[in-house]
Amino acid sequence: MLWLLLLFIIPMFAMASLSLQTGSSLEGFQQTFRFANFTDAISANAEFVFRSLRNGAIVTVVALLLAYPVAYWIAFYGGRFKTVFLFVLLLPFFISFVIRTVAWSFILSDDGIVLGTLKSIGLLPDSYHVLGTTVAVIAGITYNLVPFTILPLYVSLEQIDPRLVEAAKDLYASRWQAFRKVVFPLSLPGVFAAVLLTSIPAIGDYVNAAVLGGFAPGTSMVGNVIQTEFLRNRDYPEGAALAFVLMALMVVGAVIYARLLGTERITEG
Amino acid sequence: MNHKQVPPVDHAWMRGALRRRMSRRDLFRYAGAGAGALSLSSILAACGVQGEGGTASGPTGGEEGSTQWWADRKADGPGDLVNFTNWPAYIDRDLSIDGPGSRPTLFAFTEETGIDVTYRADINSNEEFYAAIRPALESGQDTGHDIIVITNGQELTELIQLGFLIELDPELRPNFDAYCGQTFRDPAYDPGNRYTMAWQSGMTGIAYNTKFVDEQITSLEDMLNPKYAGHVGMLNNTNDAQTLAMIELGVNPETSTPDDWQLAADFLQRFNDTGVLRAWTDQAYLTGIENEDLWVTMAWSGDILNDKLYFPEYASFEFVIPDAGAAVWVDNGCIPNSAANPVGAMMVMDWYFQPQIAAMLTEWNAYVSPVPAGADIVQADAEAATGDDKVVLETIATHPAVFPTPEIESKLYNYRVLGGDEIEAWNDLFNPIFIS
Numbered sequence: 001m002l003w004l005l006l007l008f009i010i011p012m013f014a015m016a017s018l019s020l021q022t023g024s025s026l027e028g029f030q031q032t033f034r035f036a037n038f039t040d041a042i043s044a045n046a047e048f049v050f051r052s053l054r055n056g057a058i059v060t061v062v063a064l065l066l067a068y069p070v071a072y073w074i075a076f077y078g079g080r081f082k083t084v085f086l087f088v089l090l091l092p093f094f095i096s097f098v099i100r101t102v103a104w105s106f107i108l109s110d111d112g113i114v115l116g117t118l119k120s121i122g123l124l125p126d127s128y129h130v131l132g133t134t135v136a137v138i139a140g141i142t143y144n145l146v147p148f149t150i151l152p153l154y155v156s157l158e159q160i161d162p163r164l165v166e167a168a169k170d171l172y173a174s175r176w177q178a179f180r181k182v183v184f185p186l187s188l189p190g191v192f193a194a195v196l197l198t199s200i201p202a203i204g205d206y207v208n209a210a211v212l213g214g215f216a217p218g219t220s221m222v223g224n225v226i227q228t229e230f231l232r233n234r235d236y237p238e239g240a241a242l243a244f245v246l247m248a249l250m251v252v253g254a255v256i257y258a259r260l261l262g263t264e265r266i267t268e269g
Numbered sequence: 270m271n272h273k274q275v276p277p278v279d280h281a282w283m284r285g286a287l288r289r290r291m292s293r294r295d296l297f298r299y300a301g302a303g304a305g306a307l308s309l310s311s312i313l314a315a316c317g318v319q320g321e322g323g324t325a326s327g328p329t330g331g332e333e334g335s336t337q338w339w340a341d342r343k344a345d346g347p348g349d350l351v352n353f354t355n356w357p358a359y360i361d362r363d364l365s366i367d368g369p370g371s372r373p374t375l376f377a378f379t380e381e382t383g384i385d386v387t388y389r390a391d392i393n394s395n396e397e398f399y400a401a402i403r404p405a406l407e408s409g410q411d412t413g414h415d416i417i418v419i420t421n422g423q424e425l426t427e428l429i430q431l432g433f434l435i436e437l438d439p440e441l442r443p444n445f446d447a448y449c450g451q452t453f454r455d456p457a458y459d460p461g462n463r464y465t466m467a468w469q470s471g472m473t474g475i476a477y478n479t480k481f482v483d484e485q486i487t488s489l490e491d492m493l494n495p496k497y498a499g500h501v502g503m504l505n506n507t508n509d510a511q512t513l514a515m516i517e518l519g520v521n522p523e524t525s526t527p528d529d530w531q532l533a534a535d536f537l538q539r540f541n542d543t544g545v546l547r548a549w550t551d552q553a554y555l556t557g558i559e560n561e562d563l564w565v566t567m568a569w570s571g572d573i574l575n576d577k578l579y580f581p582e583y584a585s586f587e588f589v590i591p592d593a594g595a596a597v598w599v600d601n602g603c604i605p606n607s608a609a610n611p612v613g614a615m616m617v618m619d620w621y622f623q624p625q626i627a628a629m630l631t632e633w634n635a636y637v638s639p640v641p642a643g644a645d646i647v648q649a650d651a652e653a654a655t656g657d658d659k660v661v662l663e664t665i666a667t668h669p670a671v672f673p674t675p676e677i678e679s680k681l682y683n684y685r686v687l688g689g690d691e692i693e694a695w696n697d698l699f700n701p702i703f704i705s
Contacts, residue, residue: 024693025403026427044701110500111561126481129499131562132547214548214557215505217541217705228704232396233696234403 019240029236041241048222049246055221056203059141063149063198064191071153076162086154089147097144101211104140105131132216140208148197156190192261200250222246333606334436347613350385354414356600357390357552358572359469361633374629378620384613392418393552396506399424402605406433411607415614418468418600421458422684423507423692425465425601434464435604441615442466444622453599453639457686465601466618467639469571472670472681473509473596476558476568479585487592489517492565498545502557502566505549505703508684509567510537512596522685527694534698541705549703559583570670571636578635578661588670594680632662635671644672
């Protein structure tokens with residue numbers, strides 16, 4: 001409880017208080033309960049909020065499509081090497097994700113090992129580039145988050161009794177029907193968790209957008225705007241207000257999502 | 270002292286040795302990102318931000334920076350370590366040596382005084398560096414830096430006005446008194462050099478890689494050429510792009526009005542709208558042009574000249590002062606409050622005002638030195654040198670961006686000095702352009 005107070009409630013309160021202040025870095029900030037900070041933050045940054053939501057949605061869908069077969073394969077065919085596969089999956093986490101992302105920026109640089117080679121053999125025009133595009137940002141976020149998508153899927157798939165699949169087949173279900181009618185419904189709690197674990201950090205990302213998007217026009221996400229307000233412009237109230245807007249959006253989104261998919265399913269899962 | 274090393278031919282090794290640019294910026298900026306975005310301390314500290322406004326009044330009594338305080342510090346003597354934090358590509362390197370000797374001017378300081386210097390090239394942006402140390406300054410803690418180097422502009426002014434810098438001791442800078450050039454004494458942003466001593470000065474112009482760019486680039490307008498789409502870099506800070514835009518539009522930035530700013534903002538917005546721009550960037554532009562991600566970019570004079578002269582793989586770089594003119598600025602050494610070793614910090618800063626040391630620095634970094642007497646030494650060294658050395662040194666000794674001719678000087682403009690009531694209008698106008 002003290003933990004929660006110290007690490008969650010106090011910082012949240014401080015941010016809430018900050019988001020209603022006015023002033024400047026030079027003259028200091030005073031508490032004026034200026035709720036217009038919120039409307040200002042929304043109206044000035046709607047574009048970035050929408051872009052983040054869009055990127056988050058794309059990342060979640062792509063990550064699910066990539067993760068499901070991997071999780072399925074490990075759960076049903078991993079055999080005694082399951083732990084090894086899971087360990088390999090988590091191996092990249094032994095390196096800071098900022099460094100991994102920066103490494104990608106080197107790999108994908110215009111004259112780097114990939115594009116440089118393709119350009120020198122004439123497969124790509126000289127001016128082609130991946131960095132500084134939305135594709136690079138989305139790919140980077142997906143790369144960083146896909147293990148978080150795989151793990152909950154794996155957990156729910158692993159719990160499925162293989163005899164249920166056999167029973168389905170005994171009842172003349174094809175492999176596809178067995179998957180659609182038995183396996184997939186039973187893995188839904190995992191899908192539910194995977195969507196939350198992927199989409200929330202994806203929407204809030206700013207590292208991939210900064211490193212791989214490089215502040216190219218049209219690539220910055222709302223996280224970059226918040227970061228810029230705090231760590232560059234020193235406009236703390238606007239940054240705090242925008243952070244709250246983003247948080248509120250995600251909480252509301254998650255609640256609606258939980259209602260629609262049904263939380264009882266999770267607790268049963 | 271052997272300070273004119275020709276770089277060894279092994280480029281890969283050199284790149285490795287000098288990969289200052291790799292991830293430092295990113296680490297610095299995103300440190301702690303994984304742990305939960307914005308640091309708690311900065312937020313909490315920001316919660317109680319109380320600026321002082323007005324101008325700083327001098328320290329009194331035994332306060333930090335007062336005569337009494339300095340007397341006590343001097344009685345304690347300089348510590349055995351100075352933490353010196355500067356911008357990348359700014360200090361002389363001897364590429365044939367590994368270890369402390371690889372920075373000859375600093376090494377000479379340590380040899381002479383016995384004081385070690387931990388040198389970090391961690392500043393990539395005035396705005397971000399200041400925002401990063403501000404919480405520590407706000408709460409009266411040591412930032413971990415004894416010397417920081419900040420460009421004249423909003424951030425330096427704020428550091429001075431909020432009393433975040435230690436007032437310097439006039440007695441601890443004999444070389445500054447003897448050799449500092451007139452231009453760098455008593456600057457408008459720091460009357461009497463109470464808080465700062467110039468490190469180097471330089472110009473903001475345009476750099477391009479002739480491997481990809483056939484035309485002569487002489488203006489920002491030239492950078493908007495669709496041929497370079499996706500490979501154009503522009504500097505994102507409180508002054509550079511704004512100032513160059515105004516110069517190009519025929520406005521003297523120093524006397525510009527809010528209407529002029531609007532014109533400059535409209536001009537800069539074209540970089541977003543036309544799709545040519547790769548990035549609004551800070552010091553990272555240098556990595557960008559080195560990686561060939563950027564073909565043409567706004568740049569700082571010495572960064573590009575140093576790359577071009579000392580690294581064969583960057584020989585195709587050009588730095589140009591636009592036809593309409595360039596921005597000129599001064600980077601200033603200063604001591605943040607609660608610094609652990611203020612006496613040592615002053616000794617290091619003063620060390621660089623010796624003409625011989627200043628010349629060694631110029632011969633490497635190709636920036637404008639605040640020590641005019643160093644120029645003669647650079648000339649003499651250029652005449653005495655032979656082979657590749659001679660080419661490099663002669664280029665530096667005659668380059669208008671290192672030793673500006675009167676003709677060039679007439680095209681150099683200072684940043685606009687913003688009044689307290691103008692800062693917000695300026696930032697509100699320009700900041701949104703840099704993120705889109």
